[in-house]
Amino acid sequence: MMTSLLVCGFVGMFSETALNIAISHLMEVFHISASAAQWLTTGYLLTLGILMPMTGLLLQWFTSRQLFIISLVSSITGTLIAAMAFGFEMLLAARVLQAIGMSLLLPLLFNMILVAYPPEKRGAAMGSVGLVIMFAPAIAPSLSGLLIEYLSWRYIFWFSLPLLGIGLLIGLRYLENATKRTKPPIDLLSIVLSTIGFGSVVFGFSKAGEAEAGWTSMAVTVFLLIGIVFLALFVLRQLTIPQPLLNLNVFRYPMFTVGQSIILIGMLIIVSSMIILPIYLQNSLKFSAFTTGLLLLPGSALNGILSPSMGRLFDKHGPKRLVIPGFLVIATTLGFYCWITASSSAGWIVALHIGLMVGISMVMMPAQTNALNQLPPALHPHGTAVMSTLQQVTGAIGTAIAVSLLARGTGTRLQDSMLSNSLDRMADAIAFGSRNAFFFSLIVSIIGLIIGIFIRRVVVKRDGISHSSI
Structure with missing residues (x-):
């Protein structure tokens, strides 16, 4: 069951991020402007933002198997249409279908973990989800870059299609209906x-x-x-x-609120770094898109690889021993990022990225698992829906803030720069703008560290009642 959900989740996360590196190429293929091409990302995020809040209701109206089949049929249909798209509008419609499938799959995945695993093993299970969620975006830039360079952008989707088919077949064989339909009024x-x-x-x-x-x-x-x-x-x-529709009583549980706050802070840091680092590496240090993907691969891959281990450590020691050191690592690496220049070495940037991703792995899944553990089973669908929805909104917010700080810093530096060479001046300005964005992330990480002080381990008794301990 978990294999099926994780395979499909991997493909969904890969498809979401792999197309980003192909945007410039698709502008040439379909003869569209940058603002039009941006809709391939905006439309995807918009669909997620609209459907995610409804998943709490859908998890109570449909069985697990029904939601899984609907999700996979939508994802497979969207992926097939995208692979054969002969126009921009067709590709955009396919992206919406993919987003519909992903918006149902992720909450279902988290909800199935809460139902299928006892509390003392949920950390390791959530860690497996972290492996998928982080490893897919880690390899997406490099793999999609290779596919575009040597084959075609369409192979991004042809690569995903058989994996989705395998996931569907495994799910049809092993996925059980683990939840009861209560069919609340709409x-x-x-x-x-x-x-x-x-x-x-x-x-x-x-x-x-x-x-x-x-x-x-x-x-x-x-x-x-x-x-x-x-x-x-x-x-x-x-x-x-x-x-x-979305039961906000989940915020009456203090560890859910604390955990949700930590998750959103981690999401802000992840999103801003995913936006700023590629721009800095390509426009300030002058690396190609493919090389940039390779440079960011070790840190992102290590984040995913460490997630199951962090989950097991959470099961054994609780969240505080991971969250607080994790934020200290994050703040330290972001502090060093605030000093990068147009002449910083690639090895130093990679080392900092590895440190940042290790810190993130220590924070995200432990906080998420601990937060969901405090909710009673009746609120599990709403808890996963709230988490998924707010993460999508936070992703949009983090992207906007990071890009605006980068743009403002770059513009200010260009006006004040005394460098005569225009290329050197632009590289220096982008490095300066990147430091602005990383300084914002540093402040956010310090806030996360302060919130992390208040996290307590949730102990779930056999009767389903939870309480917090230090």
Whole structure:
């Protein structure tokens, strides 16, 4: 069962990130602008942001097997259409289908772990998820770069298709219905408020992260204001109806709230580094896209490889002994990143990236497992839905902030620079802008360290009641 879910999760994460390196190539193939090509990413994120809040309800309306089959059929259909796409609109529609499948698969994966594994083994199981979630993005740039250079961008999807088929066959054979359908009433107003609220926020921050848009864009301002208003109405609605679409009572459990805060901080750091480092390596240190992918591979791969071990350490020692040292490692490496220049060595950047990813592996899965452990079984679907939704929103926010800090720092440095060579001046300016973004991440990591002091291990008794211990 877990093999099937992890294989499909791997392919989903690979497909999500592998296409990013092909954006410039697709602009030439389909003769589209950068803003149009960006919709291949924005549309994907927008679909996730809209559907993720509804997964708590879907997990109670459909069986595990039904959701798994719907997810895989959508993913396989989208991947097949993408591989054969003869136009940009066709490829964009395929990306939406892929996102629908991924939005159902990830919450189902986390929920199945909570149901199938006893609390004392959930850390190791969550670590396996971390291996998949981090290893797929780690190899995606390098592998997609090779496929584009020697074959075609279409092979990004042809590579994924047989793996999805294998995952589907294994799931049909071994995946069992581990949850009961309660079929709570569907509140249409909540669905409308959620769709407009989360969709507008994700779209607004995604536009803010585009170079030609930015925070001063009227569209960004309007969509963010609409999103905030509708999300406020959505929260009020969830707190006043007996059976909400997204049960916000999960935040009444202190370790869930602490763990969720740590996860979002970790997500901000991951997203900002994934955006800034490739730009810095390619435009300041002058490496190719393929070489950049290879340079970032060791750290990201090690993060995934260490995740199962971190999960087992969590099962044995609890979260605090991992989270606090993890944030110390993260803050230290980000502090060194604040001193990078256009002449920094590639080996030093790789070493720092490895340290950053090791710290992330010590923080993310332990905090996530501990948070979900405190929720009673009835709130498990809502807990996974809240986590998945907020991570998507945080990803959009982190991208927008990192890009804006990079752009502002680069522009300021270009105005003040005394270098005569334009190429050297640009390389120096991008390094300066990158330091601005890493300084923001450093501040965020210190906040995470402070929050980590309050984390306590959740002990789940046999009757399902949980309590916290130091």
